[in-house]
Amino acid sequence: MGAKCSCLKGEPSEESQLRIDHASIEVEKRQASSILSHESIINNASQPQKNNEAQRNMLSLDSIATDQSHRPLTIADLIKLQSVLRGYCDRKKTKEVYTTLKADQVEMQRGNQKAASESQSPFFRGFMQNDMQNIPITRTEISLIPDGNIPDYSNNETRAVQSKLGNFSPSPPPNDQTAKTKHGPAQIENGAIYTGEWNNDKQRHGYGVQVWPDGSKYEGYWMFDKANGKGRLTHGDGDVYEGDWKDDKAHGYGVYMHTDGAKYQGNWQDDKQHGKGMETWPDGARYEGDYINGKKDGRGLFLWADGSTYDGEFQDNNIHGIGKYTWGDSRIYIGEWKNNKMDGKGLFKWSDGRSYEGEYAEDKKQGYGTFTWPDGRKYQGLWLNGKQHGKGVYFSAQGNKREGEWNDGKRVKWILDENNN
Numbered sequence: 001m002g003a004k005c006s007c008l009k010g011e012p013s014e015e016s017q018l019r020i021d022h023a024s025i026e027v028e029k030r031q032a033s034s035i036l037s038h039e040s041i042i043n044n045a046s047q048p049q050k051n052n053e054a055q056r057n058m059l060s061l062d063s064i065a066t067d068q069s070h071r072p073l074t075i076a077d078l079i080k081l082q083s084v085l086r087g088y089c090d091r092k093k094t095k096e097v098y099t100t101l102k103a104d105q106v107e108m109q110r111g112n113q114k115a116a117s118e119s120q121s122p123f124f125r126g127f128m129q130n131d132m133q134n135i136p137i138t139r140t141e142i143s144l145i146p147d148g149n150i151p152d153y154s155n156n157e158t159r160a161v162q163s164k165l166g167n168f169s170p171s172p173p174p175n176d177q178t179a180k181t182k183h184g185p186a187q188i189e190n191g192a193i194y195t196g197e198w199n200n201d202k203q204r205h206g207y208g209v210q211v212w213p214d215g216s217k218y219e220g221y222w223m224f225d226k227a228n229g230k231g232r233l234t235h236g237d238g239d240v241y242e243g244d245w246k247d248d249k250a251h252g253y254g255v256y257m258h259t260d261g262a263k264y265q266g267n268w269q270d271d272k273q274h275g276k277g278m279e280t281w282p283d284g285a286r287y288e289g290d291y292i293n294g295k296k297d298g299r300g301l302f303l304w305a306d307g308s309t310y311d312g313e314f315q316d317n318n319i320h321g322i323g324k325y326t327w328g329d330s331r332i333y334i335g336e337w338k339n340n341k342m343d344g345k346g347l348f349k350w351s352d353g354r355s356y357e358g359e360y361a362e363d364k365k366q367g368y369g370t371f372t373w374p375d376g377r378k379y380q381g382l383w384l385n386g387k388q389h390g391k392g393v394y395f396s397a398q399g400n401k402r403e404g405e406w407n408d409g410k411r412v413k414w415i416l417d418e419n420n421n
Helices: 022-030 037-043 049-060 075-092 156-165
Strands: 181-187 193-198 204-211 217-223 226-234 240-246 249-257 263-269 272-280 286-292 295-303 309-315 318-326 332-338 341-349 355-361 364-372 378-384 387-395 401-407 410-417
Antiparallel strands (some): 181 193, 193 204, 295 309, 364 378
């Protein structure tokens, strides 16, 4: 899975509603010499029915694209991008590191994600069950493992990561004056093995390396039996978090690297992406911007592999607020968004010069808006559910105008023209 989203390559349905038949455009051009050309097109009963119908369609804006090579798309499809917007990193934070734990012991709410595998953090679960239950650990002794009995918990994935990344040599936390001694390898809770520094209360404190039966490995600094300071956690399947820790949680600056090349680098707070950060994917897609409590929230820039971009505001992992979306074929929407849909005032521009500026609701033109063609023709008036509905004014390429009334995208009558006829 990558950051690609083929749903954005189609043509939005709101565009197809106003893609004008080329034959209709030519009809108007042929009639341009007459000041009353629009009226004559409608009323000339001597014209063949087929031609008259095409002309009427041109004036009432009824032509609809029939090119099946473009599947209609609503911007609501952007909801499907949320799996991408969350990214590999957010999902991989949910991975089981400590295999002996039951999921329901550490069930946490994460937005509307209901799957248990998506509501648990490997950083939180990557350490001891007792910590998660807030039960203080009291060791009466350090259980050293005799030489020759030390199990090898590494696997192909973790060995490959170790070979690629090399040794981890973090800087120690400042101002830690705690007395420490070195011991290990030692067997600790739930089968994990720790080698490193301890304080006088037999707590992991200072630099140490801990491995789990599933192959996961933490190497870095500890304080009072919790990961604190700089550290690297390698998951059993090869995913890696490297950065700052506080009380067994990713906290500060850190980088999460997925085995297939996806990566998050940025700020963390209490095991969640928080602050400025950037996600990248193997296909070239990238998000860079703000996070709050593990979700994209604030200002951000998302670039897709096909050249599409969104630059604007996010809220609760949704496109929400003011933003600019640019398709790979240069179509642009600039305006207001609500829960991944165009909603409010906005401007939609096509690469051939067409444009719509006005109001949207639930991804459809609704309210008052103006649609303009490259040759100067224009409809200005009311819309409902993406179609002309109510009173509006049609302007020809020559500047002539007629006021009319539309119902469900079809003109039902002319009210008056510029000469009050």
